[in-house]
Amino acid sequence: MFKLIGKTIVTAALPYANYNLHLGHLRSTYIPADIYVRYLRLKGEHAIYICATDEHGTPITIMAEREGKTPKEVVDKYHAADVADLQVMGCSFDYFGRTTIPVHYSLTQEFFSRLLERGYIYEAQIEQLYCTKDGRFLPDRFVEGVCPHCHGAARGDLCENCGRYLKSTELEEPRCAICGEKPVVRETKHWFFRLSAMSEFLKGWIESNEGLSANVRNYALQWIKDGLTDWCITRDMNWGIPVPLVAAQNKVIYVWFDAPIGYVSNTIEWAKKEGEPETWRTYWQDSGSRIVHFIGKDIIYHHTLFWPAMLHGRGDYNLPTCIIGGEYLTLEGKKMSKSRNWMVEISDYTKRFEPDPLRYYLTVVSPLNRDADFSWEEFVRKNNDELADILGNFIHRSLMFTYQFYEGRVPEPGANPPLGLLEKRNETAKKVSELLEHFEFQRALREVVDLAAEGNRYLNETEPWKKRKSDPEEASQALYLSDQLVKSLSILLAPFMPFSAEKLWKTLNLPLSVHEQHWESVTEELRPGHKINRPVPLFRKVDLKEVAKPS
Secondary structure (H helix, E strand, C coil): CCCCCCEEEEECCCCCCCCCCCCHHHHHHHHHHHHHHHHHHHHCEEEEEEEEEECCCCHHHHHHHHHCHHHHHHHHHHHHHHHHHHHCCCCCEEEEEEECCCCHHHHHHHHHHHHHHEEEEEEEEEEEECCCCCECCCCCCHEEEECCCCCCCEECCCCCCCCEEEEEEEEEEEECCCCCCCCCCEEEHHHHHHHHHHHHHHHHHHHHCCCEEEEEEEEHHHHHHHCCCCEECCEECCCCCCCCHHCCCCCEECCHHHHHHHHHHHHHHHHHHHCCCCHHHHHHHHCCCCCEEEEHHHHCCCCCCCCHHHHHHHHCCCCCEEEEECCCCCCCEEECCCCCCCCCCCCCCCCCCCCCHHHHHHHHHHCCCCCEECCCHHHHHHHHHHHHHHHHHHHHHHHHHHHCCCCCCCCCCCCCCCCCHHHHHHHHHHHHHHHHCCCCCHHHHHHHHHHHHHHHHHHHHCCCHHHHHCCCCHHHHHHHHHHHHHHHHEEEEEEEEHHHHHHHHCCCCCCCCCHCCCCCHCCCCCCCCCCCCCCCCCCCCCCHHHHHCCC
């Protein structure tokens, strides 16, 4: 899709800090982003992976009030949980921060002021629901009621049943989410971003940008066709970033204005950590760099319309180069739901199983631009039939035969080794590279597994365990070629299954880390006579009885 150019920032959507992450988040966003950035590093790209917890907004405030905590206590808890979950799954962030850091506050206020100066923000009087019992206006989720369109349960800014964005005053049978009282309508002053003025710019940018996945482009263009409306970007709350205006006392900036700025503010924090505080500009302001956003389907609107419009209106930041939108993950055919206890949180999984089989399953089960389903039975099948029986079986047989028959040393290739297997390896490395650069993660991983299957077929045909005495040269040749394939697989697997790839690299007794290698070293020879360590099975089989289905 794009030639690699030396500077890429990869971001993953900021997880909201009032819930534990589940498998759907991994599948849509964090694992695809990690695969991509690991591949870029292997290609020699200066790629950084930035993320943070999104720590403002009404859901956090509501949770804090209901639990008798401060919002800071809530976000501290979930920030720590998210860091732990994503770390154990191998997400290789260069920096994972927060949106409650000082630089984020100052940068968000600077964005607001700059857009206000340039005429993209204006103030207006609006009607809003007000709770007389609690003595406050009720923004967003502080209001619950009935959707006027589908008549399903809705909150003040969105109907989760039909997906429509709403104004709180549109709700039928409104009530305060805290005390349950029926609110009244009152006037209040707020500030709006002129999104409607950006329609032509956004349409042209979306249509000309090859870096938007097809689903992202189609959703965004449909919203433009339906007509963009200006966004209210302030809220009557205490928890959040204060609006930098004297006339806006007790108002904060809307969370969806400040959240994407978190990509930039946390890049600034990363640069400080690296001891080069101005380096962040090479990614966000200098020409010749790429910005790649990985997001979930539910926030395409914010990243393809609102965020580019903010950047364009400001005028001195680069626009996103690529936006990849991962579709939804269901569980056993049903939508995940915390209230119905129908979901698998990351921590539920990692208590029982290693991370790489899950990374494998969530990648190979479906293309990223289509909805996928997580099934425990299918997870077990793919783990056993594909990881253990195809990939693991070929690797273990090759290395174990080498260890047993050749004292753990890579055997000699012989005078005229057949080159078909290595040609297949070279073709696969090229194909996988092309697919990863086009964000086709499922197809890329399938190519790697197919290469291992080819290795299995080769071993079965040559039977070196039988011929080591009757035809030692052919046996030596067969295992030499198989060992080359194993070494290549360790690098090809590194973006997808980093723990298994590193374990294999160490078994091969190779220096440094597999993640410090170069993609082109896939085709470098594992020299005859090189001593390997005693191999152990890379993947274990799982019994269906081991899995714990949600109750």
